[in-house]
Amino acid sequence: MSLSLELYRSRSRYLAAKAVGGRIPGALAGPIAPLRLVNRDEPRTPAAGWVRVRPRLAGICGSDLATLSGQSSFYFSPLVSMPFVPGHEVVGELLDDVAPAPDPGPDAPASRRDGLAAGTRVVLDPVLSCGARGVGPCRWCAEGQRSRCDRVTVGHVSPGLQTGYCADTGGGWGRRLVAHRDQLHAIPDTLPDKRAVLVEPLACAVHSVRRAGIEPGQSVVVVGAGTVGLFTLLALRSLTQAASVTVVAKHDRQRELAAAFGATDVVAPDRAVNALRRSSRAFLLHPERGTDFLLGGVDVAFEATGASSGLDLALRTVRAGGRVVLAGLPGARADLTPVWYRELELVGAYASGQSPERVSDFDTAIAMATEAPLDGVVSATYPLQRWREAIDHAFAAGRLGALKVTFAPQEE
Amino acid sequence: MSRPGFVLEVDERTPPLIVHRGEGFGLESFPLGTKVLYPPDSLPGIRDVGGAITAALDAPLDSEPLDELLTAGMALTIVFDDISIPLPQMVTPDIRQRVIEAVLERAAAAGVDDVELIAANALHRRMTPAELQRMVGERVFRSFWPDHLRNHDAEDPDGLTHIGETDQGETVEINRRAASSDLIVYVNVNLVPMSGGHKSVPVGLASYRSLRPHHNVHTLQRSRSFMDPPNSAMHHSYERMGTLLADSGVRVFTIETTLNNDTFPKEFAFLNKREWEWSLRDQASYLAAKRGNDLAPAGLRRKVWQRVASPYGVTGVNAGATGPVHERTLASIHRQQLVEVEGQSDVLVFGLPFICPYNVNSIMNPILVMCLGLGYYFNMYRNKPPVREGGTLILFHPTPWEFHQVHHPSYVDFFDEVLSETTDPATIETKFEQQYATDPWYIHLYRHSYAYHGVHPFYMWYWGAHAMEHLGDVILVGANRPAVARMGFRSASTFADALEMASDTVGRSPSITYLHSPPLTLADVR
Ligand SMILES: [Zn+2]
Ligand SMILES: [Zn+2]
Numbered sequence: 001m002s003l004s005l006e007l008y009r010s011r012s013r014y015l016a017a018k019a020v021g022g023r024i025p026g027a028l029a030g031p032i033a034p035l036r037l038v039n040r041d042e043p044r045t046p047a048a049g050w051v052r053v054r055p056r057l058a059g060i061c062g063s064d065l066a067t068l069s070g071q072s073s074f075y076f077s078p079l080v081s082m083p084f085v086p087g088h089e090v091v092g093e094l095l096d097d098v099a100p101a102p103d104p105g106p107d108a109p110a111s112r113r114d115g116l117a118a119g120t121r122v123v124l125d126p127v128l129s130c131g132a133r134g135v136g137p138c139r140w141c142a143e144g145q146r147s148r149c150d151r152v153t154v155g156h157v158s159p160g161l162q163t164g165y166c167a168d169t170g171g172g173w174g175r176r177l178v179a180h181r182d183q184l185h186a187i188p189d190t191l192p193d194k195r196a197v198l199v200e201p202l203a204c205a206v207h208s209v210r211r212a213g214i215e216p217g218q219s220v221v222v223v224g225a226g227t228v229g230l231f232t233l234l235a236l237r238s239l240t241q242a243a244s245v246t247v248v249a250k251h252d253r254q255r256e257l258a259a260a261f262g263a264t265d266v267v268a269p270d271r272a273v274n275a276l277r278r279s280s281r282a283f284l285l286h287p288e289r290g291t292d293f294l295l296g297g298v299d300v301a302f303e304a305t306g307a308s309s310g311l312d313l314a315l316r317t318v319r320a321g322g323r324v325v326l327a328g329l330p331g332a333r334a335d336l337t338p339v340w341y342r343e344l345e346l347v348g349a350y351a352s353g354q355s356p357e358r359v360s361d362f363d364t365a366i367a368m369a370t371e372a373p374l375d376g377v378v379s380a381t382y383p384l385q386r387w388r389e390a391i392d393h394a395f396a397a398g399r400l401g402a403l404k405v406t407f408a409p410q411e412e
Numbered sequence: 413m414s415r416p417g418f419v420l421e422v423d424e425r426t427p428p429l430i431v432h433r434g435e436g437f438g439l440e441s442f443p444l445g446t447k448v449l450y451p452p453d454s455l456p457g458i459r460d461v462g463g464a465i466t467a468a469l470d471a472p473l474d475s476e477p478l479d480e481l482l483t484a485g486m487a488l489t490i491v492f493d494d495i496s497i498p499l500p501q502m503v504t505p506d507i508r509q510r511v512i513e514a515v516l517e518r519a520a521a522a523g524v525d526d527v528e529l530i531a532a533n534a535l536h537r538r539m540t541p542a543e544l545q546r547m548v549g550e551r552v553f554r555s556f557w558p559d560h561l562r563n564h565d566a567e568d569p570d571g572l573t574h575i576g577e578t579d580q581g582e583t584v585e586i587n588r589r590a591a592s593s594d595l596i597v598y599v600n601v602n603l604v605p606m607s608g609g610h611k612s613v614p615v616g617l618a619s620y621r622s623l624r625p626h627h628n629v630h631t632l633q634r635s636r637s638f639m640d641p642p643n644s645a646m647h648h649s650y651e652r653m654g655t656l657l658a659d660s661g662v663r664v665f666t667i668e669t670t671l672n673n674d675t676f677p678k679e680f681a682f683l684n685k686r687e688w689e690w691s692l693r694d695q696a697s698y699l700a701a702k703r704g705n706d707l708a709p710a711g712l713r714r715k716v717w718q719r720v721a722s723p724y725g726v727t728g729v730n731a732g733a734t735g736p737v738h739e740r741t742l743a744s745i746h747r748q749q750l751v752e753v754e755g756q757s758d759v760l761v762f763g764l765p766f767i768c769p770y771n772v773n774s775i776m777n778p779i780l781v782m783c784l785g786l787g788y789y790f791n792m793y794r795n796k797p798p799v800r801e802g803g804t805l806i807l808f809h810p811t812p813w814e815f816h817q818v819h820h821p822s823y824v825d826f827f828d829e830v831l832s833e834t835t836d837p838a839t840i841e842t843k844f845e846q847q848y849a850t851d852p853w854y855i856h857l858y859r860h861s862y863a864y865h866g867v868h869p870f871y872m873w874y875w876g877a878h879a880m881e882h883l884g885d886v887i888l889v890g891a892n893r894p895a896v897a898r899m900g901f902r903s904a905s906t907f908a909d910a911l912e913m914a915s916d917t918v919g920r921s922p923s924i925t926y927l928h929s930p931p932l933t934l935a936d937v938r
Contacts, residue, residue, distance in 0.1 A: 271828055278825050283853050 001039040003409075004174030005387050007067065008083040010034045035068060035391070037384060040085075043170035043178045045096075046156040047134050052095035053122065053179050055409045057197040057381065058172025059089030060394040062228060062306055063329045064164075068391065071306075071331050080165040081158035087172020087407070088126035088164030091187070091196035094118050098181050109360075111186050122184045123199040124177075125362055126162035127351050128152055128169070132180035144358060146182070147207070147351035162351070173384065175409050185362045188370070194378040195369045197406055198231075200352075202365035202372075205231035208327040208349030209239050210361070212300050216241035221276055223314050224304030225249035225258050225266075226397065227377075227404050228328040232302050234372050237262040239364075244279060246298070248272045248313065253401035260373060269313070276317045291316055293338065298322065306331040318344055325349055378404045383411040414453035417751025417933070418686075422446040427687050429928065431763035433808040433890060434776065435713045436705055437683070439698075440808075440907055442761075446924040449751050449798070450686055451933040454673040457725015461507070464729040465514045468667065472732030473740070478515065481595055481665060484523030489593040490515055491617060494533040494563075495543055496769035498603040498671055503721040507669045509549035511599045511729070515667075516552065528589055529561040532598075532616025535623065535858070535865035536770070537819050538563040543773070566619045566865065567855050575660050578652040582625035587617040591662055598734075600668045602741045604788070604932065605639045605749075608668050609738035610654030611647070620849055620867060625649055629837045632877045637791035639934060641742070654734060666734040670744040671724040673931035680720070684931060717766040718773055749934040753798060756937060758922035759914055760799035761907075762789045764809040765930050770864065770872070775816040778895040779823050779872050781809050786886065787875030789927065793935045798925045802884040804914040806907070811891035818862050822854045826869035827898065835900035837877040845870050884917045 045051060064086050066072040098116040101108065116122070129146040130137045133155025140148035153159035160166025163177060170177030187196050209232060214220060220242045222229045229247060236245050244264040249255045258266045267275040273292045277284045282296025291309075293316035301314035304327045311334040314324045318338075323345040339346055352361035379402035382390035387407070394405040420426065428439035429448060442448065458464045469478040482488065492508045495501070512529070519527055529548065531539050544561060545553040553561065564587050565571050573591040575584040590596050590613070602608040615623065625631075626649035632638065634645035641647040658664070676683040680701060682694035690698070705713060728744040730737045768776060768784040776784070785807040790797065799805060815824045830844050845867060848854065854866025880886075886901040887910045893903045904910035914922065927933055 274825055275829060277853060278829060278847075278851070281851055281853065283856065 002042045002170070002174055002176040003384055004038060004040050004085040004170065005035055005384055006038045006040065006083045007035050007086055035387065037387060040174075042176045043168060045178050046168060049099070049101075049131075049181045050178050051098050051181070051184075053090070053092040053124070053177050054095055054175065055087065055090050055092040055172045055177060056121070057091050057193045057378075057406045057408055058087040059197050059201065060390065060405045060407070061089055061201065062226060065391075065395060066306065066329055066331060072329060076161070076165075079152060079159060079161045081160050081167035084160065084165055084167050085171035085174040085177070086164045087174070087177075088124070088162045089197055089200040090124040090126070090163075090172035090177070091193050091199070092122060092124065092172075092177070094120045094122060094184075098184060101181060111184065112181070116184065116186055120186050121189075121196070122186055123196055123362070123366070124163060124172070124179055125183045125185065125203070125352065126164055126200065127183070128157060128160050128162060128166055128180075129182070130155075131182040133157060145353050147353050173387075173407050173409065175384075185360075185366065187366055191366065191370050195374050198374060198377060198404065199362065199365045199369050201227050201404075202231050202235070202368050203352035203361040204228070204349070205235040205327070206239065206361040206364045206368070207352040208232060208302065208325050209235040210353070210355060211347050211349040212302070212323060212325045214240040214242050214300055217243045218299035219244045219246075219280060220300045220302070221246045221248065221272075221298045221314070221317060222263075222302045222304055223248045223272070223310045224306075224328070225251075225254035226304065229302070229304035230254070230257055230261055230403070232304055232327050233258060233261045233263055234368060238368060238372075246276060246279060251398045251401065253403070254398060257377075257403065269309070272313055273317060280319065282319070290335065293317070294319075300325065302327045303330065304328050308332040308334050315339060315344065318342070320344075323347055378406055381406045381408045383407070384409055385412065414455050417452045417749075418450045419751060419753050420448040420450065420686075422448060429687050429926070430683060431808050432765040432930065433763055434810045435710075435717045435766045436810070437702065437763070439687075442926060443911070443924060446926055447753060447757065448926045448928050449753055449933050449935055450928050451673055451749050451751060451931055452747065454684065454725070454931065455727050455748050457672055457674070457727060458729070461510060461726050461729070462514070464726070465511055468729045468731035469514060469518065472665070473730065473736040474733035475665060475731075478597075478665060478731070479518055479522065481663075482519050482522035482524050485526075486524055486594040487526045487592065488519055488524050488528075488595050488597065489590045490527065490529045490597045490599060491532050491590055491613065492529070492547070492599040493601050493607070493612070493616070494531045494536055495539050495547065495772045496536055497601045497607060498722065498724065499767045499769060499772070500675070500720045500722045501546070501772065502671070502724045503677075504546060505549055506547050507601055507671070507726055508547055508599050509552065511667050511669065512548055512552055515597050515599070527556075527560065528593075529556050530587060530590060530617070531563045532612065533563050534616050534618055535566055535620065535868050535871075537858070537862045537864050540862060564617050565859055567859050572619050575662070576656060578656050580625070580649070580652060582649060582653060583621050584614060584653045584656050585619045585622040586613065586657070590617050594663065596662065596664045598664055598666050600666070602668050602670050602745060604792075605641065605742055605745050605934065606791070608741050609641065609647070610650040610734060612666065612734070613662070613664055614650055614653035614657060620865070622653070627871050627874065629841050629874050629877045632874045633881055635791075636878060637793050637797070638878075639791045640794045643794075664734055665731065666737045667729070667731040668737050668741040669726055670728040670741055670748070672727050673748055674723050674725055675931040677720060677723055714775075746934070749932050750794075750936050751933055752936045752938060753925065754938050756796060756798060756800040757803065757925040758800060758918035759804045759806060759911070759924045760797070761806045761924060761926040762808070762929070764789065764807055770868075771816070771819075774819045775814055777815045777820055777823055777827070778811050778813065778892070778899060779827060779869050781807075781811045781888075782899055783872035783875045785809070785876075786879035786883075787872065789929070790876070790879040792927065792929070792933060793937055795937045797882060798927065798935045798937050799883070801882055802917070804885040804887065804917050804922070805879070805883050806887050806889060806910045806914065808889045808907075809891060811888055811895050813892050813895040819864060820869075821857055821863050822848055822851070822866040823864070823869040831898050837874055837880065840870065840873060885914060887913055
């Protein structure tokens, strides 16, 4: 048996959570959360290539909170299997040896060629794609773009776009999970757990920055300065030659970190349109209702709040022909008029992938996790038993000056 | 004969004294020994203003009479001071209306039909049609608006003429219509010693390019004070530009007017008086006005104050060549405002009123509060500042964190973007001025809306540069704390707290000077 937090299907709780989600502090971690602490059977390895992993730290992500609060779209319902153990930002250790891959390919990394020994510390690429599911590669998996896999509902495990949304694999918020060889990335001994647990969200940030296709000298705004926004900023600074990166941040601690991570300018949400107008020398227009917008504006925006207001701001401050990247799970709807009128490119960026030179975003993220000034980014760590406090803390992270809240599933 | 300026030394019998604080006022007790500077009593106004205008136009200084300068077929441009003067606005008819009407009558009689009227607003916001009408009068407005009565546009590429460079390399570029006219008649109202003279045409009709040579930190720090033209580097630059204009054939006939100190209308008449001379009626109207004002909602209070029109008397009308005319003007201003005081003190106190040159019919935002206190008021001196170097300035003003979105859009950004990074005038000038001055959005708003030019908040900040360099400490009493902190100053709830805070810099028993104003007072510090 293994202690886990389990997200179960409860329509009434789901609706209650959706109704008050995020608005009443404590309500989500209280009686209405569709989450419970249970002893479940340990997940079993479903096929060859799968191994058991003992999570050491697992992050609480914005998408987890959206799921808990019923804010995520019903679109996802066929892409998950209930009940599941959440947790897709994981650093753990292998309980089994990982056998070498049968067909490692000519430029496969050492871990695929040689396998990995039990006890190795690994981070998890949570995507459950063709390889893990034991089905022949779809066109995306064949290209190495596993986040785009078309087969995430079939094969050896139940539907689930990622570990942390699949009924069979367990997740980071439990004491055991099972993972496929394709999901594992060994990490160096020099990378402490508190940094390693950030590799998955860093890999996502690397991916969304690659998706943005930023040219040298371009101007960028990152709307939101939670983990997604700040990691996007780090990735922008390490992977692009953007001339300026303005970060829209609500809370003091976020502002400090944005400055420390290399933002050209950090502005409050109510100042953002004016500040971006200034920096881009655009014209400012006041619609009869709704937010002001620019004619002119920045080249590329990243939406990293998950809120309508964030997407609205991004769409209204990007120049004609510019690009808006949905870097986090989009929470709600926005007025798409500027996409049409300003001929914007709206770009999604989900999970991670690889560079055109076929360097895995995870490898890039592991290097960033080692070098970037990430001390203190993991603001709090809770044992599973204190999940209500952990969830509350994560929900109020911005206000409380926290960034990433994690579980240490093996601790009491 | 009106009494001259007066320095009161506060003793046991001194009553509490009026202190302005924005859209409000109150009585404040000053420590014993405080020197209080009162301006001379308001001078008597000229009874026959029309006669004075006629006399000035007929017998100008160093010039032919106006009639001889007016000939059929000529191009005549009448340029007049904009809404930033006088403060508060004067009751109608504005003196400019009277002068302009007299000039137009003579022009008509001479058969001049190419006449244009231009407000010399430089980089100030445009005046609205209603404001123009109030200033020039209904008859003139109806005859000339909108084609031949307009605001100067410092960003109209077709509307400017490059005249040349002074021997100091200062670019002179002014309004094309004015420069190409056969005659400019400049109609001025001279409220403070800073304005008038060669400030009128070379500054009022200039472009940004032509303002840069004197509207900068270096020059302002060397203008001690900018209310004392002979000792003001800024005015020396104006003079070089004025001379260049004259040498290049731009003919200016200057008409300058001065006003007395009848600043406040009947219901606020006590504000024009010395407190110990208040009658029972003054005391009653103080109490009534104060109670009414304190109880009024902020919006209404602003409306009431902005509606104040001063019943100024006209103390001088001089016409002719700019130099000699302005000499007379300055003498007249000195008669009305100058008070001699012995020595500098440790602490200087101002009560800032509700208005400054840039918030007529508008909002006095924090940057304008700074400019009024550290710019205008601080510079109301000759010889040396009334406060010693390293001393403390205490200002009374509520300084709300509030901006007029139409009039002051670049101020909003300046306050948020520039001042949150630095308050040092030189750094601000180097790092930010160009961006703001050339921002196409601000330029658009200046030309087509009613916005001050993008660079204007910079000038406001530079206006305080000499004071910032001179002072050890600036404390605002009763002000919005975050707004004050943003500007790098300190806040106190009460005058007593302010003095307590100042004791770090000036000790426990500092010498104090209170410049009692408005009505305007110019300190001549010996
Ligand atoms: Zn995540
Ligand atoms: Zn696939």
